[in-house]
Amino acid sequence: MKVENIGEFGLIDRIKAFSNSKGHALGIGDDCAIIPQGEREILVSVDALVEGVHFFKNAEPFLLGRKSLAVNISDIAAMAGEPKWAFLSLSLKSGTELSWVDDFLKGFISMADEFGVELLGGDTTKAKETVIGVTIIGENPIGASVKRGTARAGDLVCVSGKIGCSYAGLKALELNLKGYQNFIEAHINPTPRVNEALSIREFATAMIDVSDGFIQDCNHICKQSGVGMKIWWDSIPFCDADFITKEQMLCGGEDYQIAACIDRRFKDKIEKNPYFTIVGEVVEGKEVVIVKDSDVIEIKKCGYEHF
Numbered sequence: 001m002k003v004e005n006i007g008e009f010g011l012i013d014r015i016k017a018f019s020n021s022k023g024h025a026l027g028i029g030d031d032c033a034i035i036p037q038g039e040r041e042i043l044v045s046v047d048a049l050v051e052g053v054h055f056f057k058n059a060e061p062f063l064l065g066r067k068s069l070a071v072n073i074s075d076i077a078a079m080a081g082e083p084k085w086a087f088l089s090l091s092l093k094s095g096t097e098l099s100w101v102d103d104f105l106k107g108f109i110s111m112a113d114e115f116g117v118e119l120l121g122g123d124t125t126k127a128k129e130t131v132i133g134v135t136i137i138g139e140n141p142i143g144a145s146v147k148r149g150t151a152r153a154g155d156l157v158c159v160s161g162k163i164g165c166s167y168a169g170l171k172a173l174e175l176n177l178k179g180y181q182n183f184i185e186a187h188i189n190p191t192p193r194v195n196e197a198l199s200i201r202e203f204a205t206a207m208i209d210v211s212d213g214f215i216q217d218c219n220h221i222c223k224q225s226g227v228g229m230k231i232w233w234d235s236i237p238f239c240d241a242d243f244i245t246k247e248q249m250l251c252g253g254e255d256y257q258i259a260a261c262i263d264r265r266f267k268d269k270i271e272k273n274p275y276f277t278i279v280g281e282v283v284e285g286k287e288v289v290i291v292k293d294s295d296v297i298e299i300k301k302c303g304y305e306h307f
């Protein structure tokens, strides 16, 4: 058997089966681990970016530095936490220009400064392809972090921003399409939605960031919470790109928007919130279904999966 036979998520389940967690901390399965520390809880996550997998060989180093930290900060946002500290593991090809490294670091630090994150350490090695690993640490008052496994039937589902612009940007880069700089920007220079997530922290029952694709990430909430979701097609804030399909927007990933479930009693708070759109409801069931005019729209298994 090879890793491809069980896929990325099968692999994570397999790793989880080896976990020796004593149960004091929240371990594998959410966007961050949660480690209670007195009045606070510490949030920790690690995410790698690999040349050829997450970015093209010719990626601009300044923006790559920004994105490397942004996707990690996004995992803190996904728990409605505040990012604080980062560690940077840089695996570089021999022959990498120092100017490339400097530009990468300038980008990394520009993102760090925007979100109040301090770079405190890391690791440096040689590799065949460039690999950037970032560990991010954040915090919250004890009990305030919003997890994936706590959605309840009856909650509303909402999402920040638009869905699919990053995938449109990836396609514009791949196909060398001209005139789509705003979508390319969404792809190569995403904004982690920390403030957006914090603005609904007290109403949210479950939360995730959209990294693998909106449907797949909502399915992570469904699986962890033991619920289903009805997403209303006509309410989805699709990206206004006309060269990819709406299905691709729902499946493409890397939007780094926040998808959250909200106690229905706070519907008016979400309606007044400038960042979020209500897109559906949590129901009894197992997975996401997309509904248009009371018909279920079939969308085959989709979303990004390594292996």
Ligand SMILES: Nc1ncnc2c1ncn2[C@@H]1O[C@H](COP(=O)(O)OP(=O)(O)OP(=O)(O)O)[C@@H](O)[C@H]1O
Binding pocket: 012, 015, 027, 028, 029, 030, 031, 032, 033, 047, 075, 211, 212
């Ligand atoms: N190699 C590993 N060892 C231990 N835990 C892992 C490993 N890979 C993933 N996990 C854990 O599995 C869970 C899901 O990981 P995953 O990387 O899919 O996170 P995500 O937030 O859904 O996606 P993204 O990588 O885009 O942030 C997390 O709790 C993560 O810590």
Ligand SMILES: Cc1ncc(C[n+]2csc(CCOP(=O)(O)O)c2C)c(N)n1
Binding pocket: 047, 048, 052, 053, 054, 055, 056, 170, 211, 212, 252, 253, 254, 304
């Ligand atoms: C060159 C290139 N090819 C493909 C993609 C698309 N892509 C890569 S990883 C990923 C999901 C999130 O990753 P992870 O789950 O590791 O956080 C997506 C949508 C890209 N960005 N660059």
Ligand SMILES: [Mg+2]
Binding pocket: 031, 074, 075, 078, 208, 209, 211
């Ligand atoms: Mg995540």
